[in-house]
Amino acid sequence: MRKVSVVGGVTSEFRKETDRDITHIALESTIKLLKDTGFPRNLIDAVIVSSCSSDQYLSSVISEMIGIRPKISHRIDNLCNSGTNAIISAYSYISSGLCDCALIIGVEKSNTSGKILSNDFSRGQYNLPIFWGAIFKKIHMKRYGSTEEQICQIPVNNYLKAKNNKNAFNRSKSVNLEQVLNSRVLVEPLKLLECCSICEGSSSILLIADEKFSFFKSKISSNKRNCELIPVVIKGIGQQTNCASFSNAITDIFAQSSARMAAQQAYKMAGISPKDVDIAEIHDAFSILEILGYEDLGFVKKGEGGTFVYQNKISINSRGGIIGCGHPIGVTGIAQTVEIFEQLSGKNIHNLKLNRSPHVGLVHNLAAAGTSGTVLIMEG
Amino acid sequence: MRKVSVVGGVTSEFRKETDRDITHIALESTIKLLKDTGFPRNLIDAVIVSSCSSDQYLSSVISEMIGIRPKISHRIDNLCNSGTNAIISAYSYISSGLCDCALIIGVEKSNTSGKILSNDFSRGQYNLPIFWGAIFKKIHMKRYGSTEEQICQIPVNNYLKAKNNKNAFNRSKSVNLEQVLNSRVLVEPLKLLECCSICEGSSSILLIADEKFSFFKSKISSNKRNCELIPVVIKGIGQQTNCASFSNAITDIFAQSSARMAAQQAYKMAGISPKDVDIAEIHDAFSILEILGYEDLGFVKKGEGGTFVYQNKISINSRGGIIGCGHPIGVTGIAQTVEIFEQLSGKNIHNLKLNRSPHVGLVHNLAAAGTSGTVLIMEG
Numbered sequence: 001m002r003k004v005s006v007v008g009g010v011t012s013e014f015r016k017e018t019d020r021d022i023t024h025i026a027l028e029s030t031i032k033l034l035k036d037t038g039f040p041r042n043l044i045d046a047v048i049v050s051s052c053s054s055d056q057y058l059s060s061v062i063s064e065m066i067g068i069r070p071k072i073s074h075r076i077d078n079l080c081n082s083g084t085n086a087i088i089s090a091y092s093y094i095s096s097g098l099c100d101c102a103l104i105i106g107v108e109k110s111n112t113s114g115k116i117l118s119n120d121f122s123r124g125q126y127n128l129p130i131f132w133g134a135i136f137k138k139i140h141m142k143r144y145g146s147t148e149e150q151i152c153q154i155p156v157n158n159y160l161k162a163k164n165n166k167n168a169f170n171r172s173k174s175v176n177l178e179q180v181l182n183s184r185v186l187v188e189p190l191k192l193l194e195c196c197s198i199c200e201g202s203s204s205i206l207l208i209a210d211e212k213f214s215f216f217k218s219k220i221s222s223n224k225r226n227c228e229l230i231p232v233v234i235k236g237i238g239q240q241t242n243c244a245s246f247s248n249a250i251t252d253i254f255a256q257s258s259a260r261m262a263a264q265q266a267y268k269m270a271g272i273s274p275k276d277v278d279i280a281e282i283h284d285a286f287s288i289l290e291i292l293g294y295e296d297l298g299f300v301k302k303g304e305g306g307t308f309v310y311q312n313k314i315s316i317n318s319r320g321g322i323i324g325c326g327h328p329i330g331v332t333g334i335a336q337t338v339e340i341f342e343q344l345s346g347k348n349i350h351n352l353k354l355n356r357s358p359h360v361g362l363v364h365n366l367a368a369a370g371t372s373g374t375v376l377i378m379e380g
Numbered sequence: 381m382r383k384v385s386v387v388g389g390v391t392s393e394f395r396k397e398t399d400r401d402i403t404h405i406a407l408e409s410t411i412k413l414l415k416d417t418g419f420p421r422n423l424i425d426a427v428i429v430s431s432c433s434s435d436q437y438l439s440s441v442i443s444e445m446i447g448i449r450p451k452i453s454h455r456i457d458n459l460c461n462s463g464t465n466a467i468i469s470a471y472s473y474i475s476s477g478l479c480d481c482a483l484i485i486g487v488e489k490s491n492t493s494g495k496i497l498s499n500d501f502s503r504g505q506y507n508l509p510i511f512w513g514a515i516f517k518k519i520h521m522k523r524y525g526s527t528e529e530q531i532c533q534i535p536v537n538n539y540l541k542a543k544n545n546k547n548a549f550n551r552s553k554s555v556n557l558e559q560v561l562n563s564r565v566l567v568e569p570l571k572l573l574e575c576c577s578i579c580e581g582s583s584s585i586l587l588i589a590d591e592k593f594s595f596f597k598s599k600i601s602s603n604k605r606n607c608e609l610i611p612v613v614i615k616g617i618g619q620q621t622n623c624a625s626f627s628n629a630i631t632d633i634f635a636q637s638s639a640r641m642a643a644q645q646a647y648k649m650a651g652i653s654p655k656d657v658d659i660a661e662i663h664d665a666f667s668i669l670e671i672l673g674y675e676d677l678g679f680v681k682k683g684e685g686g687t688f689v690y691q692n693k694i695s696i697n698s699r700g701g702i703i704g705c706g707h708p709i710g711v712t713g714i715a716q717t718v719e720i721f722e723q724l725s726g727k728n729i730h731n732l733k734l735n736r737s738p739h740v741g742l743v744h745n746l747a748a749a750g751t752s753g754t755v756l757i758m759e760g
Contacts, residue, residue, distance in 0.1 A: 001477050056494055057459050059458065060623070060751060064625060069621060074458035089473075091476070241443055243444045372440055
């Protein structure tokens with residue numbers, strides 16, 4: 001099995017719906033990525049698009065627009081997990097030897113069909129994701145005694161980080177605990193400022209066979225790129241789908257959740273434990289999900305997530321999380337991975353105050369009430 | 381790199397649109413496959429759905445319905461090439477070691493959004509695929525002197541074979557050369573009986589890590605399955621995307637087409653040449669495409685495809701091809717592969733008159749005017 005590295009990643013501005021075509025939104029990050037890395041287009045032999053849109057042949061159309069003739073080319077979708085799934089798919093193509101260099105592009109418009117869970121009859125009329133977010137919060141507070149103040153600290157943390165991220169949807173918003181606590185209740189007990197916004201944007205990432213790094217680097221004259229090429233290895237992969245409907249998810253989520261199982265797979269594959277993690281992207285489409293993430297990733301014991309919101313040992317959601325950045329559904333997993341890549345390659349793009357230079361990074365992503373979960377572990 | 385084998389495949393009836401839900405259409409082939417092979421559901425660690433529908437979270441919904449909790453689960457689409465792309469993706473997951481057993485399900489309703497090439501502005505108002513099929517036929521006749529009689533022999537051949545395929549869309553239709561030649565011209569020079577019908581249906585296939593075959597077999601008590609488990613190895617893979625729009629395709633298709641490049645990759649990987657192929661599935665959504673297929677696969681020289689329609693050395697489109705079987709877009713590549721698997725495992729399901737027992741089989745698939753092509757080589 002060949003090792004696989006990330007060598008570049010760019011995320012576009014996340015914003016409200018514009019009248020731009022989905023292919024042009026994709027190009028915002030893709031063209032910049034190719035320019036920044038100087039990567040020759042004729043050496044890219046896979047293009048995978050992650051999107052919940054219904055546009056057909058999207059990977060081939062985008063490939064033609066940027067002048068790539070890939071061997072492998074298709075679209076992957078799996079709701080909010082699409083992006084990380086696409087990265088893992090690219091990993092397997094490279095690891096198996098079917099290709100050497102994959103470009104993965106997440107792209108979404110705000111009106112994507114991925115934002116309503118119409119498939120899940122068990123939700124009845126409650127097919128907006130917020131309904132399950134609200135139930136999770138209620139259960140966590142009742143069962144483990146986590147408080148409104150603890151849970152509402154998550155948006156405070158993530159809005160604060162988003163202020164340093166020039167591409168974040170909420171980059172110009174200052175939010176304090178009082179404001180979160182007093183914001184409009186959307187579905188009891190979830191309040192407006194605890195929920196992410198669906199938005200448009202794109203994120204592109206380049207994966208290569210690690211053994212080919214020197215070869216690829218030799219093909220790029222240094223004046224053709226805007227940044228150092230620093231490979232960040234993908235060391236651990238975990239992926240798990242437990243079910244699809246909320247009626248089944250609710251029995252799993254506080255026991256053996258998909259994300260917990262994915263984390264166990266990923267730690268085992270990487271040969272590390274939770275205490276080795278320096279920096280993590282945790283899926284926070286709703287505040288409570290980040291707290292469940294702390295527990296599923298083994299940063300704290302089950303039920304103790306509420307107390308972990310004040311920690312500063314692990315750098316969490318440095319780009320601003322989903323609450324701060326916005327949530328272009330098929331893009332999120334890729335934007336998370338780009339963030340970890342950039343932090344591990346020493347760029348510290350948002351001028352974070354870091355305790356130490358991070359070496360081990362983790363991406364945690366979920367779909368559809370946590371019925372499926374993904375964890376990636378990367379090492380810089 | 382681990383070897384990957386097919387161990388089971390089932391294709392449903394192909395038919396006109398019904399009011400069945402897309403998940404239930406998928407189950408028609410999936411449930412039969414699990415029953416026939418007796419394969420334990422808890423050993424399936426990847427479920428990939430191939431479909432151009434816009435239903436979200438389809439692989440997880442179907443997994444839940446059949447009681448599978450896979451690690452890997454998502455949908456892949458790439459127009460008519462979706463099915464073969466999904467199989468190659470599953471191959472890479474297994475080959476890389478990320479999973480041991482993958483279930484790939486192609487499913488489509490007739491009203492799928494994959495049937496109109498709305499992405500391709502270069503087609504102008506001509507966004508139905510038949511327009512490019514007509515141009516390809518015109519060029520081939522003019523440039524290489526292939527005749528109406530030769531090209532119209534393709535539907536005659538494929539309708540004849542479909543009569544032995546109980547699941548084919550056109551299973552009860554007898555068609556002779558005169559009828560094809562005299563059928564209504566849809567787009568000059570393509571006639572009604574030279575074109576496939578979009579239809580609904582599903583096809584499911586099981587891939588495993590070849591080294592795990594004995595392990596998997598030991599987990600199935602022989603009275604739990606309806607057929608012998610005979611592994612058919614995937615020996616060669618070729619995949620190529622040249623462009624997306626017709627204006628670019630037209631310059632490629634008669635020179636270095638995507639399918640020709642895919643064939644070269646696949647032959648090289650399998651270590652065989654065209655003369656070793658015993659049985660082949662060739663993409664014949666329009667009559668002329670099968671003739672181009674003969675040439676791209678190296679069965680004959682460029683321009684000589686017309687004369688090859690009368691050969692009987694290689695068994696071609698034994699299930700009835702796309703013209704005989706119908707074309708549920710994301711399903712076709714999987715149904716083709718299931719057909720080759722069944723023929724190579726000695727089942728001879730349609731009571732073919734075979735010259736010899738086939739050992740080497742090939743799947744040839746295309747998307748969007750041949751802008752992308754896929755070739756699989758399998759050995760029984």
